[in-house]
Amino acid sequence: MSKRANPYLPQPGTIIDVVEETPAIKTFRVVLDDPEAMLDFRFLPGQVAQLSVFGAGEATFVINSPPTRMEYLQFTVLRTGEVTARLHALGVGDHVGVRGPLGNHFPVAQLRGRDLLFVGGGIGMAPLRTLLLYVLDNRADFGHLALLYGARTPQDFCFGEELATWGARRDIDVVRTVDAPAEGWDGRVGLVPHVLEELRPTAEGCTAVTCGPPVMIRFTVQALEKLGFGPERIVTTLERRMKCGVGLCGRCNIGSVLVCRDGPVFTKAELDLLPNDY
Ligand SMILES: Cc1cc2nc3c(=O)[nH]c(=O)nc-3n(C[C@H](O)[C@H](O)[C@H](O)COP(=O)(O)OP(=O)(O)OC[C@H]3O[C@@H](n4cnc5c(N)ncnc54)[C@H](O)[C@@H]3O)c2cc1C
Ligand code: FES
Numbered sequence: 001m002s003k004r005a006n007p008y009l010p011q012p013g014t015i016i017d018v019v020e021e022t023p024a025i026k027t028f029r030v031v032l033d034d035p036e037a038m039l040d041f042r043f044l045p046g047q048v049a050q051l052s053v054f055g056a057g058e059a060t061f062v063i064n065s066p067p068t069r070m071e072y073l074q075f076t077v078l079r080t081g082e083v084t085a086r087l088h089a090l091g092v093g094d095h096v097g098v099r100g101p102l103g104n105h106f107p108v109a110q111l112r113g114r115d116l117l118f119v120g121g122g123i124g125m126a127p128l129r130t131l132l133l134y135v136l137d138n139r140a141d142f143g144h145l146a147l148l149y150g151a152r153t154p155q156d157f158c159f160g161e162e163l164a165t166w167g168a169r170r171d172i173d174v175v176r177t178v179d180a181p182a183e184g185w186d187g188r189v190g191l192v193p194h195v196l197e198e199l200r201p202t203a204e205g206c207t208a209v210t211c212g213p214p215v216m217i218r219f220t221v222q223a224l225e226k227l228g229f230g231p232e233r234i235v236t237t238l239e240r241r242m243k244c245g246v247g248l249c250g251r252c253n254i255g256s257v258l259v260c261r262d263g264p265v266f267t268k269a270e271l272d273l274l275p276n277d278y
Contacts, residue, residue, distance in 0.1 A: 007099065007100075007102065007245070007246045008099070008246070009099065010050070010052050010058070010097025010098060010099040011032045011033070011034065011037050011041075011097065011098045011099070012032070012033045012034070012095060012097060013030040013031060013032045013033060013073075013095065013096050013097065013098045014030065014031055014033055014093065014094070014095055014096075015028050015029065015030055015090055015091065015092055015093065015094050015095075015096060016029050016030065016031050016072055016092060017029040017072070017092060018090075018091055018092060021076060021157075021158040021159065021160070022155055022156050022157070022158065023155070024078055024079050025076060025077065025078050025079070025123060025158055026076070026077055026079075026087075026088055027064075027074060027075070027076045027077075027158070028051075028074070028075050028076075028077060028087065028090070028096075029065075029072040029073070029074050030051075030072060030073050030074075030075065030096060030098060031071075031072050031073070032073075032098060033095075038070070041070075041073070041101070042067065042101070043063055043067055043100070043101035043105070044067060044105035044106070044108060045066055045067070045105055045106050045108065045127070045130040045131040045134045046062070046103070046104065046105040046106040046127055046130065046131065046237055046264070046265045047062075047063055047100065047101040047102065047103050047104070047105045048060050048061060048062050048063065048100060048101070048102050048103050048245075048264060049061060049063055049073070049075070049098050049099060049100030049101055049102060050097075050098075050099040050100060050102065050242075050245050051075055051077075051083075051087065051096050051097070051098060052096060052097035052098075052099065053083055053086040053087055053090070053096060053097075054095070054097075055086075056082055056083050056086040056087075057082065057083050058083065058097065058099065059083040059084060059087075060102075060239075060242045060245065060260075061075040061076070061077060061126075062075075062076075062126050062127040062130065062237070062264075063075065063100070063101060063130065064076050064126040064127065064129045064130045065130065065133070066130050066131075066133040066134040066137060067134065068133070068134055068137035068138070069133065069137070073098065076123065076126045076129075076158055076159075078122075078123045099245065100245075102245045102246065102260060103245075103259075103260055103261070103263060103264050103265075104262065104263060104264070104265050105265060106127075106131050106209065106235060106237075106265050107235065107265070107267075108131075108134065110207075111135075111142065111207055112141045112142065113141070113142070113143065114142065114143055114205060114206060114207050115142075115143035115144040115145070115146075115202075115205050115206035115207070116135060116142060116143070116144075116145050116146070116206065116207055116208075116209060117146045117147075117148070117201050117206055117207070117208040117209070118131070118132055118145075118146070118147040118148070118149075118208075118209050118210075119147075119148045119149075119192060119196060119208060119209070119210040119211075119212075119220050119224075120147070120148070120149045120150070120192075120210070120211055120212055121149075121150045121151070121192050121211075121212025121213055121216040121220075122150075122151055122152070122156065122158075122212055122213060122216075123158065124210075124211035124212030124213065124216070124217075125149055125157075125158050125159060125211070126158070126211075127211050127237045128147070128149075128209060128211055129158075129159055129162070131209060132145075132147065132166075136172075139171065143205065143206075144173075144206075145171060145172040145173070146172065146173040146174075146175075146201060147166065147172060147173070147174045147175070148175045148176075148177070148192060148195060148196055148199065149163070149174070149175070149176050149177075150176070150177045150178070150179070150191065150192035150195065150212070150216070151176075151177075151178055151179075152178065152179050153178055153179070153180075153182055154178055154182050154184070154185045154187075156178075157176065163176065175187075175188060175195065175199065176188065177189065177190055177191075177192060177195045179191060191216075191219070192212065192216055192219075192220055193216070193219035193220045193222065193223040194223075196220060196223045196224070196227070197223050197226065197227070200227065201227065203224075203227050203228035203229045203230075203233070204228075206229070206233065207229075207233045207234075207235060208224050208229050208233065208234050208235070209235045209236070210224070210234070210235070210236050211236060211237045214239075217236055217238075221234055221236070221268055224268075225268075230269075231267060231268040231269035231272055232267055232268075232269045233267075234267060234268035235265060235266070235267050235268075236265070236266060236267075236268070236271070237263070237264045237265045237266075238254075238259055238263055238264050238266060239259075239264065240252035240253075240254065240259040240260075240263075240264075242259070242260050244260070245260045246260065246261070247260060247261030254274050254275060255274045255275045257274055
């Protein structure tokens with residue numbers, strides 16, 4: 001039986017690198033200890049995994065390295081509570097458990113041939129990073145690319161080096177914005193939905209993919225609709241507290257939908273059918 005067949009079984013893994021993104025966010029690169037399990041780990045952008053820390057428990061994180069780059073699995077972790085604090089205390093050579101891949105993924109097949117607009121806020125850049133790298137690794141299959149990424153302050157952006165690399169490319173437009181003016185910052189100032197409306201991206205032929213704090217998603221979706229993006233052309237990925245991750249415990253529901261089983265990726269058209277509490 002394939003090792004992937006058991007969704008309850010964490011695979012032992014080892015941290016091979018840690019990057020300090022911001023004072024509260026660290027990126028962990030993890031390799032599964034069994035090389036066969038690593039080869040067998042197949043996923044698509046947007047899927048998540050449960051990372052476990054021995055003696056602390058497990059928590060859900062998006063796999064933010066793309067399936068086109070399988071040297072390691074990357075997770076970017078905001079410290080909020082028990083498990084994430086224990087993860088932050090780990091370093092290179094420490095062991096974790098990896099249970100996944102779980103959940104659905106971005107509709108990559110339907111995105112082929114389209115222009116893509118990525119709109120991210122804070123740690124919400126993590127799932128967008130996976131999709132963006134996947135798209136860049138298959139660049140000829142996609143149209144125009146644009147990224148709008150907002151953070152509270154200039155110190156709160158994740159993936160700083162990559163942002164600089166993407167910003168220097170001719171085949172993607174990158175705009176960064178911070179919430180309020182800051183010393184030494186010469187980029188945009190303003191909340192993501194406002195800056196999005198100022199930028200006035202063309203909706204025709206384009207799909208928008210957005211992730212960030214719930215309030216950002218709500219206003220960004222409204223802004224996208226005003227700009228002419230139809231509900232099928234707005235894709236987002238949601239967070240709900242998860243436990244089992246495989247549709248059994250009912251912990252992650254929005255109405256009749258389970259985020260771990262039916263999500264975390266939804267179109268606005270799908271969200272329109274749910275109670276309005278995402
Ligand atoms: C599909 C999905 C993808 C995710 N991807 C990432 C990711 O890539 N990087 C990342 O840093 N985090 C991600 N999260 C959130 C992450 O799972 C939680 O922050 C983590 O479970 C917190 O665990 P903890 O034990 O440290 O905190 P706890 O002690 O459980 O809680 C600490 C605080 O965080 C709040 N909290 C905990 N979990 C969530 C949640 N899921 N949503 C909102 N608030 C929560 C609690 O209410 C509490 O206020 C994701 C969650 C989901 C469901
Ligand atoms: S986390 Fe158990 S049903 Fe979704």
